[in-house]
Amino acid sequence: MTTHAQTTDVETSAITLTGITKSYSAASPAALREVNLDILPGTSTAIVGPSGSGKSTILRIIAGLEDANGGQVRLSGRDVTALLPEQRGISMVFQRPLLFPHLTVLDNVAFADRAAGLSRGQARERAREHLELVQMGAFASRSPHSLSGGQQQRIAVARALAAQPSVLLLDEPFSALDPGLKDEMHAMIASIREAVNPTILFVTHDRDEASAMAERVVVLENGQLLQHDTVDNVFHRPASLAVARLLGGKNAFAGEVRNGVHHSAIGAVAISSTVESGPATLVFRQEAVSASARVPDNRTDASPPVTRDSDATACQSRGPRELYGVVTSAIQRGPRRELLVRVGDAEIRTEAAPGNLLAAGDSVTVSLPCEALWTVLS
Amino acid sequence: MTAVQSRPRRQGMRATLLVLPAIIPVAIVVIGGIGTTVVQSLGLMPLVGTPALSVDAFESTDNLLGSALLSLGIAVVSTTIAAVVGFFTAVLIISGNWGGRIVGALSAAAVTVPHLVGAASVGLLLSDSGVLARILGIPPESWPALVAGPTWFAVIAEYAWKESAFVALIIVGTLATRITSYDETAAVLGASRGARLRLVLFPLAAPSLLVASAIAFAYTLGSYEVAWLLGKTYPEPLSVMALRLFNSASLTARPEAAAVAVITLLLTAAIVGVAMLGLRRMRAWQ
Numbered sequence: 001m002t003t004h005a006q007t008t009d010v011e012t013s014a015i016t017l018t019g020i021t022k023s024y025s026a027a028s029p030a031a032l033r034e035v036n037l038d039i040l041p042g043t044s045t046a047i048v049g050p051s052g053s054g055k056s057t058i059l060r061i062i063a064g065l066e067d068a069n070g071g072q073v074r075l076s077g078r079d080v081t082a083l084l085p086e087q088r089g090i091s092m093v094f095q096r097p098l099l100f101p102h103l104t105v106l107d108n109v110a111f112a113d114r115a116a117g118l119s120r121g122q123a124r125e126r127a128r129e130h131l132e133l134v135q136m137g138a139f140a141s142r143s144p145h146s147l148s149g150g151q152q153q154r155i156a157v158a159r160a161l162a163a164q165p166s167v168l169l170l171d172e173p174f175s176a177l178d179p180g181l182k183d184e185m186h187a188m189i190a191s192i193r194e195a196v197n198p199t200i201l202f203v204t205h206d207r208d209e210a211s212a213m214a215e216r217v218v219v220l221e222n223g224q225l226l227q228h229d230t231v232d233n234v235f236h237r238p239a240s241l242a243v244a245r246l247l248g249g250k251n252a253f254a255g256e257v258r259n260g261v262h263h264s265a266i267g268a269v270a271i272s273s274t275v276e277s278g279p280a281t282l283v284f285r286q287e288a289v290s291a292s293a294r295v296p297d298n299r300t301d302a303s304p305p306v307t308r309d310s311d312a313t314a315c316q317s318r319g320p321r322e323l324y325g326v327v328t329s330a331i332q333r334g335p336r337r338e339l340l341v342r343v344g345d346a347e348i349r350t351e352a353a354p355g356n357l358l359a360a361g362d363s364v365t366v367s368l369p370c371e372a373l374w375t376v377l378s
Numbered sequence: 379m380t381a382v383q384s385r386p387r388r389q390g391m392r393a394t395l396l397v398l399p400a401i402i403p404v405a406i407v408v409i410g411g412i413g414t415t416v417v418q419s420l421g422l423m424p425l426v427g428t429p430a431l432s433v434d435a436f437e438s439t440d441n442l443l444g445s446a447l448l449s450l451g452i453a454v455v456s457t458t459i460a461a462v463v464g465f466f467t468a469v470l471i472i473s474g475n476w477g478g479r480i481v482g483a484l485s486a487a488a489v490t491v492p493h494l495v496g497a498a499s500v501g502l503l504l505s506d507s508g509v510l511a512r513i514l515g516i517p518p519e520s521w522p523a524l525v526a527g528p529t530w531f532a533v534i535a536e537y538a539w540k541e542s543a544f545v546a547l548i549i550v551g552t553l554a555t556r557i558t559s560y561d562e563t564a565a566v567l568g569a570s571r572g573a574r575l576r577l578v579l580f581p582l583a584a585p586s587l588l589v590a591s592a593i594a595f596a597y598t599l600g601s602y603e604v605a606w607l608l609g610k611t612y613p614e615p616l617s618v619m620a621l622r623l624f625n626s627a628s629l630t631a632r633p634e635a636a637a638v639a640v641i642t643l644l645l646t647a648a649i650v651g652v653a654m655l656g657l658r659r660m661r662a663w664q
Contacts, residue, residue: 103581
């Protein structure tokens, strides 16, 4: 299996966490356990994980709102572990916009400059620029309570950017918004990145949001960092079965790798000769494999075929691996049609092509593209 | 009228009927009491003699202006001290550390002490032969006239102590659930403790501070027992004067007592009205 460690120079990292541990009480399990993390400047990184995995705790420790029990926080090479939040040069946007109700929209955005000692006029002048950045210039004189949730969150982002932070931390800022507004917010963040290119570290429980807003993803579970890698790698090249599960991967088949071929309940599937022989679990995402009603004349049963080819390039040279099975259930989820296909003694989760209304009992061909296949240590 | 249009009206009537049991007793006591006092002060309800509309009770009351100014002075000074001390006490309580918790418990305890008991305690503490003078070893002739003296120190101290605890608990009650979030937000925007106090905490506390101060002011202006126990006998605050005249052996003094009460009422209403106008202008209240 390949190694997914990211090697960066500590001095050039925007954020460096070294051995961060955190426990809220002696009786409760640790919220964070020896977390090491490097975030490069100008990148956008998502932290994903289940509830209680320590996602928000990481952000709060970086912001200085929580003290770590151990470890070190460095921002742009500077040790800020012992500094107060206001001394760290970061900004944070929370799940709720938390706009100050006693200030207008403009004065909310001007808050950081006012707190830094600028005159009201100067602060407001600079605030207008940031309001324009989030397309909210027309709302400058409004009260926060007169704005919708999405508009308030835009203002909260503008207010955070106006503080000119070295790092912008976002703690599930769009989780309370409806899908349409979320898309708008993602577009807004993209335009902000083009304009001012801040280093962004954000927490989300939405895998789609993580991939829409970030180049890299940090996966956490039970306070442990499981993987920090590119979006494509965490989804398609997970470091462990836990990562695959956490990111929504539903196909995992325990088996053994021999000479570049994985053998499991779905049969022999050629992968890559670089994978060491031994026990391994084959994983692939349900979205990456397709099912169609096309069934060869000589195979109408659901038994898996046997692959004898152990050549390193077998997978690439032969094209998608095809398995034959029977649909045992079909569930429509919005535009997608999720299928459960029995192949031999195993079941594969996949999706039907648009317009392909496969139903339970249909015989299908499941195509496994080479690039979708990955193995993790069992 | 359609059914859809009539539904809000029916709901409005139902809501009115539901609150009537609460409104009627209050209306009888407040409006009835005020009405009786006003009628009495204008000579329309004398204990003896023929009712006749006049403002004699207002004109014949001795040193009414002096008493009014004295009452206002005591109320303004004690309320101002209570507001300042109460605000910073609330800040300490909200901070959540052990010191804040102790101060919170002490404030809650102070609110439960009746003013009469508080006044007696302050008298025992601050009089020329009181506990403080004895602890400090200062003889009575050298001890300043804090009780029943010209500065009304003991009266103001008692009101300020009790009302500051009240102000603090009102502010804590309105801010406790949300101030941490706003404080953290301001901190991660680079605001120092001082800037957060000035730009966030005080503006957010201002509506409840104003309301609590208005209540404390109205109470201080209207209550008599503390000034009666700890103050000078002359000049006397409006509330003490009203009580003295009301209990007077002279039956003709009753309209004068009512006139003093009406003046007290007008002063209180004016101050509370100004406070409410100020409240409506506050963005944090909207």
